[in-house]
Each structure stands twice: as structure tokens, then as C-alpha cells.
Amino acid sequence: MKIRTEAGERHVLAVTVDNEAGILAKITGLFSARGYNIESLTVADISADHALSRITIVTSGPPAVIDQIIAQLDRLVPVHSVTDLADGGAHVEREIALVKVAGSGDKRIEALRMADVFRAKVVDTTLSSFIFEITGTSDKVDRFIALMRECGLVEVGRTGVVAIARGSEAL
Amino acid sequence: MTEMSGADMVVQALVDLGVDTVFGYPGGAVLPIYDTLFKHPTIKHILVRHEQAATHAAEGYARSTGKPGVVLVTSGPGATNAVTGITDALLDSIPMVVLTGQVPTTLIGTDAFQECDTVGITRHCTKHNYLVMDPDRLGPILHEAFYIATHGRPGPVVIDIPKNVQVATGTYSIPNRIDHKSYRPQVDPDADAIAAAVAMIAASERPIFYTGGGVINAGPDASAALRQLVALTGAPVTSTLMGLGAFPADDDKWLGMLGMHGTYEANMAMNRADLIIAVGARFDDRVTGRLDAFSPNSKKIHIDIDRSSINKIVPVDLAVVGDAGRALDALIAAWADKGHKARDLGEWWRRIDGWRATRCLDFPEKKEDGAEIMPQRAVKALFDATRGMDPIITTEVGQHQMWAAQHFHFDSPNRWLTSGGLGTMGYGFPAAVGAQIAHPDRLVICIAGEASLQMNIQEMGTVAQYRLPVKIFILNNQWMGMVRQWQELTYESRYSNSYSDSLPDFVKLADAYGWTGLRIDTLGELADGIQTMINTPGPVIVDCRVAQLANCFPMIPSGAAHTDMILQPNDIVGTMDDEAKALV
Numbered sequence: 020m021k022i023r024t025e026a027g028e029r030h031v032l033a034v035t036v037d038n039e040a041g042i043l044a045k046i047t048g049l050f051s052a053r054g055y056n057i058e059s060l061t062v063a064d065i066s067a068d069h070a071l072s073r074i075t076i077v078t079s080g081p082p083a084v085i086d087q088i089i090a091q092l093d094r095l096v097p098v099h100s101v102t103d104l105a106d107g108g109a110h111v112e113r114e115i116a117l118v119k120v121a122g123s124g125d126k127r128i129e130a131l132r133m134a135d136v137f138r139a140k141v142v143d144t145t146l147s148s149f150i151f152e153i154t155g156t157s158d159k160v161d162r163f164i165a166l167m168r169e170c171g172l173v174e175v176g177r178t179g180v181v182a183i184a185r186g187s188e189a190l
Numbered sequence: 191m192t193e194m195s196g197a198d199m200v201v202q203a204l205v206d207l208g209v210d211t212v213f214g215y216p217g218g219a220v221l222p223i224y225d226t227l228f229k230h231p232t233i234k235h236i237l238v239r240h241e242q243a244a245t246h247a248a249e250g251y252a253r254s255t256g257k258p259g260v261v262l263v264t265s266g267p268g269a270t271n272a273v274t275g276i277t278d279a280l281l282d283s284i285p286m287v288v289l290t291g292q293v294p295t296t297l298i299g300t301d302a303f304q305e306c307d308t309v310g311i312t313r314h315c316t317k318h319n320y321l322v323m324d325p326d327r328l329g330p331i332l333h334e335a336f337y338i339a340t341h342g343r344p345g346p347v348v349i350d351i352p353k354n355v356q357v358a359t360g361t362y363s364i365p366n367r368i369d370h371k372s373y374r375p376q377v378d379p380d381a382d383a384i385a386a387a388v389a390m391i392a393a394s395e396r397p398i399f400y401t402g403g404g405v406i407n408a409g410p411d412a413s414a415a416l417r418q419l420v421a422l423t424g425a426p427v428t429s430t431l432m433g434l435g436a437f438p439a440d441d442d443k444w445l446g447m448l449g450m451h452g453t454y455e456a457n458m459a460m461n462r463a464d465l466i467i468a469v470g471a472r473f474d475d476r477v478t479g480r481l482d483a484f485s486p487n488s489k490k491i492h493i494d495i496d497r498s499s500i501n502k503i504v505p506v507d508l509a510v511v512g513d514a515g516r517a518l519d520a521l522i523a524a525w526a527d528k529g530h531k532a533r534d535l536g537e538w539w540r541r542i543d544g545w546r547a548t549r550c551l552d553f554p555e556k557k558e559d560g561a562e563i564m565p566q567r568a569v570k571a572l573f574d575a576t577r578g579m580d581p582i583i584t585t586e587v588g589q590h591q592m593w594a595a596q597h598f599h600f601d602s603p604n605r606w607l608t609s610g611g612l613g614t615m616g617y618g619f620p621a622a623v624g625a626q627i628a629h630p631d632r633l634v635i636c637i638a639g640e641a642s643l644q645m646n647i648q649e650m651g652t653v654a655q656y657r658l659p660v661k662i663f664i665l666n667n668q669w670m671g672m673v674r675q676w677q678e679l680t681y682e683s684r685y686s687n688s689y690s691d692s693l694p695d696f697v698k699l700a701d702a703y704g705w706t707g708l709r710i711d712t713l714g715e716l717a718d719g720i721q722t723m724i725n726t727p728g729p730v731i732v733d734c735r736v737a738q739l740a741n742c743f744p745m746i747p748s749g750a751a752h753t754d755m756i757l758q759p760n761d762i763v764g765t766m767d768d769e770a771k772a773l774v
């Protein structure tokens with residue numbers, strides 16, 4: 020007997036929650052307990068009084084599973100709202116990566132040239148290294164990192180995705 | 191406002207919340223609260239013999255009264271022992287508040303004596319939980335916890351209280367109105383959805399009501415509304431294990447329980463229906479059988495207070511989010527409003543009567559006095575003997591539980607207490623303790639298996655201490671019968687570790703605890719034995735020896751469709767493919 024799994028599409032969920040101890044464990048635990056995917060998760064408090072946090076979760080699954088994820092998140096006591104950003108039409112997604120590249124000679128020049136093409140900023144440099152800061156969709160960040168692997172990539176740090184719906188409306 | 195200790199605030203909040211009973215067990219980290227409870231004028235503390243039993247007793251109390259059950263245990267092992275009952279309450283939507291002691295805030299995270307991460311451990315087996323770091327928060331949190339445990343889909347809430355928070359002083363405050371920031375369950379159904387539902391019911395030729403524990407949780411009025419709606423529509427009713435009692439079993443619209451050990455007529459009607467009206471039920475795998483064959487030609491209406499239950503397993507055509515009782519009331523009102531009349535369902539009922547004619551709950555038995563007792567017969571005899579006494583029945587988990595569900599019949603809600611979702615052996619006896627505490631004058635009987643009973647048998651001490659007249663009726667087949675049955679069905683009768691070896695002499699055990707014990711060996715002794723049990727004041731344990739190898743039928747084997755029920759033992763094949771073996 021083989022165990023089957025179902026493929027699905029990518030969704031970005033914006034979840035507002037009470038900024039209380041254990042909330043992140045509650046959310047991530049729900050995903051692991053129910054076998055949902057987390058591709059990326061970011062969290063930070065967003066209200067002036069620090070009472071609310073916004074969690075952005077990138078997940079994937081068939082439509083029925085995504086519906087379940089939203090319903091399961093929504094019934095947690097500290098969760099205020101759950102929005103599937105794909106549902107509301109267009110949204111903006113960004114991720115930041117810090118990418119350290121070490122090397123000299125042609126590779127170093129090539130790295131700088133490609134960084135320029137990707138509009139990555141140099142935020143630190145030594146005679147034998149650069150740290151680039153790149154902002155963009157995860158896809159763009161992925162492609163930049165893939166290229167940097169050829170140019171002496173030594174270390175990467177990524178923030179994960181934050182996203183927000185286009186237009187004048189709030190969640 | 192006067193200053194008071196955290197422990198005093200906890201007890202004050204319980205008083206203010208109308209709590210009269212707490213099931214618990216003391217220990218270092220809750221001594222301040224126990225001191226406040228010492229000789230308390232209104233709150234009765236029931237000292238159990240194991241914290242798991244406190245949680246099940248609280249469940250029994252809650253399920254039989256509709257009020258939340260309250261538990262008080264110490265940190266570390268006290269809290270971990272409570273986890274099974276907390277999870278049980280989560281899966282069966284039982285309102286419960288569990289207070290756990292915790293090491294002082296200054297020691298949290300240091301692996302202090304009897305420290306465990308209670309909030310972490312219970313995060314996913316509670317509806318919500320709290321760690322209280324400030325005594326001023328105790329009042330608001332306790333009040334909020336009771337609100338959350340009892341509103342929306344009920345469930346267990348844990349409040350972890352460090353010892354120094356119990357000792358420190360602060361101000362006790364009550365929130366004037368619990369208007370939770372984020373938790374606002376929808377209780378009133380959407381009017382358009384109700385109108386659509388009524389139209390679907392009125393148009394249906396083969397409707398069936400599929401009801402669950404949500405109807406019981408919605409209170410006795412919801413059960414009354416269900417009866418009314420069924421009378422208006424003329425449709426048949428089946429129910430899950432958790433929903434038994436919401437609809438009277440002697441009504442001719444009643445088809446019996448559905449699912450794995452449900453009746454043939456209930457399962458066939460589900461399969462052939464053109465409309466399923468699910469009320470407070472959640473399409474559990476024990477109910478649906480093979481999903482791709484589940485009621486293939488029906489439209490489905492799902493009424494549930496928990497939106498996440500809708501479309502979780504079976505996609506439905508119409509969702510009605512709300513309290514089961516309010517939704518049923520709204521359906522009744524809309525039915526009258528639209529001037530609908532019950533349709534002629536004669537053809538549908540003729541088919542149902544055809545399925546009923548299989549008499550799927552019949553079982554082979556010998557009738558002479560010296561014959562061995564069939565377990566089904568024992569349950570039937572118990573039912574007959576207690577008719578009119580309005581007993582509360584609890585069960586353990588196994589074959590005896592299913593036989594009780596099949597052969598003991600209920601007219602009203604809150605009389606049937608069983609562990610459905612988690613299937614916890616060891617639930618039934620402490621649940622009976624909790625029910626008896628809540629109803630001192632009622633007949634409370636735990637229908638037990640000899641194996642399950644041993645999981646919390648220590649509670650015989652609790653029963654003796656509080657002089658509770660609990661009756662335990664053991665269907666003693668000397669096997670973990672349900673395990674043996676599966677081994678017979680699936681593993682060619684290789685009975686790996688399912689024999690109940692080295693059983694105690696239950697009659698002597700009764701004696702040891704100051705109970706009355708009696709043993710029933712043959713069919714001829716059954717009726718008298720049961721009468722003696724009922725007539726004997728105080729706690730009684732009945733060791734009713736039943737046929738050892740009887741199996742529970744009808745049965746939908748795991749992975750099979752409703753239409754593939756095994757009706758009788760000779761239908762058994764003894765093997766299964768891996769896909770079916772992998773299902774629980």
C-alpha cells in the first residue's frame with residue numbers, strides 16, 4: 020500500500036490575532052496537527068497599542084483544504100480575522116533577503132552586475148565579499164539566490180512573505 | 191474594592207458563576223485554592239482517586255445537566271493525568287473548565303518540581319487555554335473561560351494558575367458583559383439559508399434527518415423542536431452515537447443509530463435518500479463509511495454551529511451556521527410561514543419498511559434458563575427492567591458500548607453519556623459518578639466492559655466515600671471484545687493480546703470497597719439479578735457473564751460503503767486488503 024497526497028495551489032492568508040503568548044504556537048500547531056503545509060510564515064505586531072499581530076501565511080492545498088484551513092483558523096479564540104488574499108483579487112507580496120556572496124575577480128564583478136539587474140542593494144562590503152539586500156516577490160528572490168549560487172553564495176537570510184491587498188480598503 | 195488572594199478570587203469567581211460542584215485532587219501547586227475550599231458553604235468538592243476520573247466525572251456532570259463541568263488539579267502529573275479527559279471533552283464538545291496549579295511564576299521554565307508546560311501540552315486539546323500571571327486577571331479570565339466553554343460549540347478550557355498568583359493579593363473584578371474581542375460564534379442562522387432549506391425539505395421525496403450531539407448540546411428545547419419538525423415533515427430520523435436521546439426511540443419515524451454499528455435501515459436510508467438534513471452532526475468517519483460511496487444521490491443540508499465542520503469531510507449543498515435549536519425553530523417557523531404541508535412520503539416509507547424487515551438487530555440465542563447470556567439480551571433485559579425509571583446510562587468503550595447504543599432506547603436527551611469522538615476506555619464509570627453527583631436520586635447505571643472498567647476502577651473509592659448509589663453493570667465477556675472482533679475480521683483470528691487475563695473477582699472487589707457485588711452466570715438468573723441490582727440501595731457492581739465470542743452486528747467494515755453491511759457472523763471473511771487494514 021502507498022500513502023497518497025494531494026497537490027494544490029498556493030494561497031496567501033492574512034490573519035489578525037491577539038498579540039498574546041503562545042499564539043504563534045497555536046497557529047503553527049494547528050497546521051502541523053491537521054497536516055496542512057506552511058511554505059512561509061511571518062508575524063509582527065501591527066497596532067499602536069501592540070494588542071494585535073498580523074500573521075502572513077503562505078500555504079498550499081486543494082480548494083477544500085484551503086477552505087478548511089481558513090475555517091479552522093477562524094474558530095481559534097484569539098483570531099480576529101482570516102483573509103485569503105487570492106480571494107479578494109489583486110494583492111502585493113514582498114519578501115526581503117540578505118544574501119552574502121564571497122569571492123574575487125570575475126565572479127565578484129558578475130555578482131555586482133546581476134545585483135544591479137535585480138535592483139538588489141549592497142548593504143555591506145569587504146574586499147572579498149558583499150551582502151546584498153533584495154526585495155521582491157518570493158519568485159524573484161529565488162531567482163536571484165539561484166544566480167548567486169554561481170557567484171560564491173555563502174549565506175542567505177529571508178524574511179518570508181508579507182502581503183497586502185491592493186486598493187484603498189482595509190481587511 | 192477589597193484586596194483578596196488569588197485563591198479567594200478563584201473560588202469567588204466559581205461562586206459567582208453558579209458552580210456548585212468541583213471534581214478534583216489536591217497537590218502542592220493548588221494548596222492555596224484547596225485551603226479556600228476548606229468547608230466551603232456552597233461549593234462541593236468531590237475528591238476523585240485519579241485526575242483522569244475528575245475530568246470524566248466533570249463530563250458526566252456536564253452531559254447530564256447541560257452545565258459546565260469544573261475540575262481542579264495540581265501541576266505536573268495532576269495536569270498530565272487530566273489530558274485524556276480534556277481531549278475527550280474537546281472531541282465530544284463538552285463544556286468544561288479545568289483549573290490547574292502551576293509552579294510559581296519565578297520558577298516557570300526551570301524544570302521545577304512538578305512543573306510541566308500545561309499550556310503547551312493542552313494547547314491543541316482545549317478550545318482555549320490561559321496561563322494567569324497576575325492575580326488581577328483571575329476574575330476576568332475565569333468569567334471569560336466559562337463563556338468560551340459554554341458558548342458556540344462547547345469545549346474544554348484550561349486555566350493554569352501559578353502558586354504565587356494564588357497567594358498574591360489583588361482586586362477581583364467581573365467583566366460586566368462578556369463581549370469577546372474575537373470570539374463571537376454565530377448562533378442565529380441566516381434567514382435566506384433557512385428559506386432555502388425549507389424549500390429543499392418540502393421538495394424532497396426521500397428526506398432523512400441525520401442528527402448528532404449538537405442537538406443535545408443545544409438544550410432540551412432543541413430536542414423538542416426536532417420532534418416538532420419531524421412531525422411536520424414526516425421524514426425519518428437517524429442519529430449519531432452522540433445524538434441518541436434527542437429523538438424518542440419509540441417513535442415510528444426513528445430508524446435507530448447510523449454508521450459502523452448502526453441499523454441497516456438507517457444506513458440504507460442514508461444511502462438512498464435524495465435529501466440529508468444534518469443537524470449538529472459532523473460526518474465522522476464512523477458515520478460515513480467509505481466516503482466516495484456515502485449517500486451518492488442526495489442533496490445535503492448541514493446545520494452546525496461550527497463553520498469548520500461544514501464541508502470538512504462531505505461537501506454539502508447548503509450550509510446553515512448557527513445553534514441547532516435556533517435553526518430548528520427557524521425551520522419550523524419558515525415551514526409554517528410558507529404554508530408547506532407534509533408531502534406524501536409513502537413510497538419512501540415502504541422502502542424503509544423493507545429494510546426494517548431484515549430485523550438487523552436480531553441475534554441468535556438459546557432460551558433455556560441454563561443458557562449463556564447473549565450480551566444483547568443482557569442490555570435488553572436491563573432496558574426492560576428500568577423502563578419508567580428514567581435512568582441515566584453511561585458506557586465504557588467497546589462492544590458493550592455499541593450493544594448499549596443499539597438495544598437501550600432513550601426518549602429524552604441528557605440520559606446517554608458515552609465517549610464518542612475519542613472512544614476513551616475508562617470514561618464510563620467516572621462519568622457515572624459525575625452524573626450521580628448531579629442527580630443524587632436518579633438511577634445511574636454504567637454499562638461496562640470488564641477491560642474498560644479496569645482503567646478507572648479506583649473510583650470505587652470515590653463512590654464509597656460519597657455514598658453514591660452508582661450501579662455498574664459489566665458485560666463480562668472476558669475479552670477486549672471489540673479488539674477481538676477486529677482481529678477476527680481482519681487478522682484471521684490471531685488474537686494478539688486481546689484476552690482479559692487475570693481478571694479480579696469483581697464481587698470480592700465490591701466487598702473490599704464496601705459495595706454490593708453480585709454475579710449473573712446464566713440466562714435464568716438475569717432478570718432477578720438486574721432486579722436485585724436496582725433494589726439494592728447504595729453502589730452495586732454486577733458481574734454479568736456473557737457469551738465470550740459474540741460479535742457486534744450489523745457492522746460496516748472499515749473502508750466499506752453503507753450498502754456493504756455485514757449483517758450476521760457468517761458474512762465474515764477474516765481477511766482484508768491493506769487499504770482497509772490501514773483504516774481505524
Ligand SMILES: Cc1ncc(C[n+]2csc(CCOP(=O)(O)OP(=O)(O)O)c2C)c(N)n1
Nearest residue numbers: 588589590615639640641642669670671672
Ligand atoms: C484508552 C483506550 N485504550 C485502547 C482502546 C482500544 N480499544 C477499543 S475497545 C477495546 C476493548 C474494550 O474491551 P472491554 O472493555 O472488555 O469491552 P468489550 O469490547 O469486550 O465489550 C480496546 C482495547 C480504547 N478505546 N481506549
Ligand SMILES: [Mg+2]
Nearest residue numbers: 639640669671
Ligand atoms: Mg470485554
